[in-house]
Amino acid sequence: MxxxxxxMFFDRKSLSNETLLFFYQELLVPRKIEEKMLILLRQGxxxxxxxxxxxxxxxxxxxxxMEPDEFLLPMHRNLGVFxxxxxxLDRLFAQFQGKTNGYTKGRDRSFHFGSLEHHIVGMISxxxxxxxxxxxxxxxxxxxxxxxxxLAFTGDGASSEGxxxxxxxxxxxxxxxxxxxxxxxxxxxxxxxxxxxxxxxFIDKGPGYGMEAVKVDGNNILALxxxxxxxxxxxxxxxxPFIVEACTYRMRGxxxxxxxxxxxNDYFEEGAKxxxxxxxxxxxxxxxxxxxxSKQSILQEIQDKIDAGLDxxxxxxxxxxxxxxELKDTYAxxxxxxxxxxxxKKSEKRLVDAIKDGLELSMQRYPELxxxxxxxxTYGGVFKVTDGFLQKFGxxxxxxxxxxxxxxxxxxxxxxxxxxxxxxxxxFADFVSCGFNQIVNNLAKLHYxxxxxxxVVIRLPTGAGVGAGPFHSQSNEAWFFHTPGLKxxxxxxxxxxxxxxxxxxxxxxxxxxxxxxGLYRSISEEIxxxxxxxxxxxxxxxxxxxxxxxxxxxxxxxWAKTAIQEAGIEADILDLCTLLPWDKxxxxxxxxxxxxxxxxxxxxxxxGIGAEIAAWISEYCFEKLDAPVMREASLDTPVPFASNLxxxxxxxxRFKEKLKKxxxx
Numbered sequence: 152m153x154x155x156x157x158x159m160f161f162d163r164k165s166l167s168n169e170t171l172l173f174f175y176q177e178l179l180v181p182r183k184i185e186e187k188m189l190i191l192l193r194q195g196x197x198x199x200x201x202x203x204x205x206x207x208x209x210x211x212x213x214x215x216x217m218e219p220d221e222f223l224l225p226m227h228r229n230l231g232v233f234x235x236x237x238x239x240l241d242r243l244f245a246q247f248q249g250k251t252n253g254y255t256k257g258r259d260r261s262f263h264f265g266s267l268e269h270h271i272v273g274m275i276s277x278x279x280x281x282x283x284x285x286x287x288x289x290x291x292x293x294x295x296x297x298x299x300x301x302l303a304f305t306g307d308g309a310s311s312e313g314x315x316x317x318x319x320x321x322x323x324x325x326x327x328x329x330x331x332x333x334x335x336x337x338x339x340x341x342x343x344x345x346x347x348x349x350x351x352x353f354i355d356k357g358p359g360y361g362m363e364a365v366k367v368d369g370n371n372i373l374a375l376x377x378x379x380x381x382x383x384x385x386x387x388x389x390x391x392p393f394i395v396e397a398c399t400y401r402m403r404g405x406x407x408x409x410x411x412x413x414x415x416n417d418y419f420e421e422g423a424k425x426x427x428x429x430x431x432x433x434x435x436x437x438x439x440x441x442x443x444x445s446k447q448s449i450l451q452e453i454q455d456k457i458d459a460g461l462d463x464x465x466x467x468x469x470x471x472x473x474x475x476x477e478l479k480d481t482y483a484x485x486x487x488x489x490x491x492x493x494x495x496k497k498s499e500k501r502l503v504d505a506i507k508d509g510l511e512l513s514m515q516r517y518p519e520l521x522x523x524x525x526x527x528x529t530y531g532g533v534f535k536v537t538d539g540f541l542q543k544f545g546x547x548x549x550x551x552x553x554x555x556x557x558x559x560x561x562x563x564x565x566x567x568x569x570x571x572x573x574x575x576x577x578x579f580a581d582f583v584s585c586g587f588n589q590i591v592n593n594l595a596k597l598h599y600x601x602x603x604x605x606x607v608v609i610r611l612p613t614g615a616g617v618g619a620g621p622f623h624s625q626s627n628e629a630w631f632f633h634t635p636g637l638k639x640x641x642x643x644x645x646x647x648x649x650x651x652x653x654x655x656x657x658x659x660x661x662x663x664x665x666x667x668x669g670l671y672r673s674i675s676e677e678i679x680x681x682x683x684x685x686x687x688x689x690x691x692x693x694x695x696x697x698x699x700x701x702x703x704x705x706x707x708x709x710w711a712k713t714a715i716q717e718a719g720i721e722a723d724i725l726d727l728c729t730l731l732p733w734d735k736x737x738x739x740x741x742x743x744x745x746x747x748x749x750x751x752x753x754x755x756x757x758x759g760i761g762a763e764i765a766a767w768i769s770e771y772c773f774e775k776l777d778a779p780v781m782r783e784a785s786l787d788t789p790v791p792f793a794s795n796l797x798x799x800x801x802x803x804x805r806f807k808e809k810l811k812k813x814x815x816x
Contacts, residue, residue, distance in 0.1 A: 158425055161373045161434045168440045174372055175435055176449055177211045178428050181230040183453050184240075187461070188247065192407055197247045201261060202403035203228035208372040208427035209304075209334055209397045211235060216379035217302055222270045222288045222568075224281040224303040225262060228334065228401070232304075233262065236269040240460025241467070250467045255600050256480075257470035264601040265568075272568060273601070279305070279314025280593055282331060283558045286318055287565015289327040289390075294521070294547055294571070298387040302330040302379075308339015311347050317558030322392035323360045324553055329392045330382060334369060336401040341413040353396040362392045369397030370427040400425065481635045483604035483659045487686055490653070492679030500678050503671040505645035506610075507536050509652040510574065512682040514544055517572055520656065523550045523559055524576030524610075533578055534612055534671060556586035560609065564594055567606040572656060580611035580665065581625045594661040595636030604659040608652075614667040614706055614753060615785070615801060620792035626705075626754035626785070628665055632731055632763070638687055639731040641665040643708035646678045647728055650685030658687060667706050674709070690734035692741070696721030699747035699813055702738060702764060704730065707751040714807050720814060730760055738764065739772055746777040749813050751806055756784035778816035783809045 163171060185204055191197045203210070210231030213223060225232040233243055246253030246264060254264035265272040272288070274281050285303035292299040305315060310333060322329045333353045337344050350356065357364025367378045375397055382393050400422030404410050411419075435441035500508060514520050522537060522544075528551040531538030540549045552559045556577065563573040577583050583590070586609075594605040615624035631637050638660055642648040648666065655662035693708055698720055701711045704727040711724045723741045727733055742748050748768060750761035765780040783806040791797050798804075 159368065159371045159430045159434070161371065161431065162377070163373060163438075164377060166373070171435060171438075171440055172445075172449075174211065174215065174376070175431060175441065176453070177214070177231065177235055178207050178372060178431060179449065180234045180453055181207050181210065182428055183450070184230060184234065184457055187457055189407070198249070199260060199406055199408070201227035201406045202401070203230050205400045205402035205422050205426060206334060206336065206369065207231050208375060208431075209332065209369045209399060212372050212375035212379055213302055213304070213332060215376050216383050217300065220270055221299050221383075222272060222285070222301045224272045224274070224285050224301070226274045226278070226281070226304045226306060226309070226334075227262060227406075228306075229262065229304055232271060233269075236271055238266065238269055238271070240456060241463035244460050244464035245467050248464060249470070250464060251470045252464070252467040259600045265603060266601070267568070267603065275592055275596075277312075277314075277588055277592060278309035279312030279318070280557070280561050280589055281305075282314055282318035283321065283561025283589070284565040284568065284593075285329050285331075286321050286325070286327055286558070287562040287567070288569045289322070289329045289565075290325065290562065291566050291569020291571050293327060293390055300328045300330060300383045300386050302332055302383075304332050304334060306339065307333060307335040307337065307344055307353070308342065308347060310353065311339070314557055314561070317553070317555035318561070319356075319360045319362070319392065319394070320553055320555065321558050321562060323362045325550075326391045328386040328390040330379065330386070330395055331392065332379075332395045332397060334397055334399055336399050337418070338401055338405070338414065340405040340409060354394060357394045360392075360394075362394060364394035364396065366396045366398065369399035370425045370430070372427060372431055480602075481599045482638075483598045485658050485660065487654070487658075487684075489686065490682060490684040492681035492683045494679075494681055496680045497677045498680055499675050500645045500649075501672050501675045502642075502645050502648050502666070503534060503536060504675075505649040505678060506652055506666060507538075508680075509649035510536065511540070511543070513653055513656045514540070514548065516682060517656065519570065520572045520574065521548050521550065521566055522574050522576070523552050523563060525552055525554055525578045527551060527576050532576060534668070536576070536610075556582055557589050560586040560589035560607070561593065563607045564589065564597070564605055568603065572606045574608045574610060574656065576610045577612070579623050580613035580627055581622050583609070583611060583627065584630075587630070590631065590637070590661070590663075591634045595634045597636075598660070599636055605661040606659045608655045608662045608664055611663060611665045612668050612671075613665045614669050615790045615797060616669045616706070618792060618794055618797065619668075621789040624790035624797075626752070628663070628730055629754050629759050631663055632760050636661065637731060638662045638729070639665070640687060640729050641705045642728060643667075643670070643705050643726050644674065645676050647685060647691070647726075649678060650683050651687065651728065653682060654684040654687050657684060662687075665705065669706060670709070685728075688729045688732045688734060690737035691726045691728050692737070693724040693726050695723055697745060698722055699749065699810075700725060700741040700745045701749055701751060701810075702727065702741070702761075703751040704728065706753050710803050710806060711751055714803070714810055718807065718810060718814075720810065733760075733764070735767065738768065742768055742772045743775045746775055747813055747816065748776070749781040749783065749806075749809060751782075751802065752784050753801065754784060755787045756782060757787050759784050778813055781809055781813050
């Protein structure tokens with residue numbers, strides 16, 4: 152029974168006095184840490200603080216309701232998740248201070264980190280993406296037949312992001328055991344809820360997604376705990392997603408620098424009356440569970456732990472800049488072992504067949520490999536690469552996805568955290584822009600930030616020359632070339648395609664695998680039937696000659712072969728094969744050999760990959776050059792549809808002219 156004279160009714164149900172006191176302690180820890188952090192912020196000893204003051208009950212209830220080995224995906228105001236999961240306070244404080252002993256070694260701040268040991272996956276600043284990661288983690292549990300639930304936090308402001316919709320839709324369609332816990336404090340930074348959405352409450356969204364939804368007082372720790380505990384127990388046995396809307400108050404600014412002038416006073420007055428700690432404390436006192444002596448003892452114990460953690464954190468070293476270590480940590484460690492075909496049996500295969508072959512053999516080799524993409528199951532993909540896979544490997548491993556590139560890339564990353572490999576098929580490379588944030592800010596940076604690999608391959612049918620117009624013909628590899636942490640592969644032949652795809656799937660780092668649509672069925676060669684790999688980062692000398700060097704990749708290899716044959720030129724054609732990391736030694740070797748070089752690619756000229764290679768040659772091979780480094784590429788326009796316009800856009804004819812110019816220089 153609730154004997155407290157407060158705004159809240161606390162229903163303890165069968166919870167013991169000891170459990171209720173434990174809840175109280177867990178509520179106090181983040182509040183007391185925050186009190187200290189606000190002092191340190193004013194002293195300049197930490198650089199930024201996102202306050203969870205007034206929202207502590209939500210994190211605490213979530214930790215208590217979930218099993219210790221179930222994943223939580225917190226956000227800015229969920230300090231209680233980290234303290235509740237027993238992240239060592241000295242390391243947590245070192246993280247806030249950017250110290251070496253922090254979870255990101257000073258490379259990121261606040262709660263932008265995870266710890267697999269504690270089953271926590273932290274956020275990135277883009278707010279929405281962690282929800283799709285929760286989908287992937289939940290899917291990993293479902294695939295392993297584990298009775299586990301996953302809980303992802305989000306805010307009322309972040310719910311406006313497209314990632315919110317995509318994650319909820321995926322979870323509903325695939326019936327994933329995920330709780331989406333929405334902390335509704337009425338503000339997204341300074342923007343009030345009525346400027347964020349028109350619905351009265353978030354539980355109204357549930358029926359639209361085909362999922363259940365409940366609304367709970369987020370300041371009442373027992374009400375929220377009982378609700379989350381009941382839902383988590385249910386969905387472990389009967390997997391499906393849930394929306395839980397926790398209504399609460401944010402009692403400080405979005406972060407301390409933003410202030411609170413935009414918030415009306417009555418909001419704070421109401422929030423103060425519903426303070427989760429004050430009200431629960433009054434309940435415990437009224438129940439005879441807490442007295443002043445025990446309260447002071449609890450406070451002192453917490454303060455001693457905070458002080459000890461801070462002393463240790465302050466004594467820990469600041470990071471020392473080491474370029475080699477920084478570069479090394481950008482990628483997850485991987486020892487490549489060349490796999491050779493075990494028999495001499497070969498057969499003629501087109502590029503599309505080789506990709507299919509490499510994918511199928513990898514599916515056999517790695518039972519934990521999951522394929523995802525639009526129309527890849529029954530239909531076999533728009534280019535039929537996965538035709539027949541559904542029958543061979545089943546619907547759990549060959550998964551049709553909703554049309555949501557960001558959500559599926561995020562789900563793939565969640566699968567990786569859950570111990571799986573995944574290959575995501577973008578229907579066309581052009582559509583990858585809808586998943587851009589997940590790729591460049593989540594997949595690419597994850598290992599550098601907190602040491603977690605992203606075992607994801609994204610297949611990208613790319614290229615023009617097939618009359619598909621500006622939205623199905625783009626060469627967009629340069630979008631990602633500037634992003635450390637990614638690997639970019641671009642085969643030009645069936646042999647390369649099969650071996651490099653297998654290598655990309657073996658590699659625990661995120662790999663983008665570009666496949667030129669125009670080459671799918673136009674080229675073929677005899678290649679091994681068995682599984683084999685080719686080393687990522689190694690270029691291939693397609694032809695050899697003394698007159699000049701052509702550095703290219705993809706379709707450019709075939710344009711170059713035709714051009715030198717027509718012109719009677721003896722030239723090195725260096726096929727990069729891998730664009731990131733690219734083979735600097737092979738480039739230097741061919742330039743040193745011929746002393747003349749031209750770089751060719753299908754992508755537009757300005758800002759293309761050729762510009763970086765040309766600059767590198769000019770800096771490091773200048774003394775070997777007998778002519779300026781030349782480039783040829785497509786026009787700096789979108790890809791046109793009409794055949795004559797597309798032919799003019801592509802560089803073949805201009806390349807032939809420039810080749811003669813270089814030869815004659």
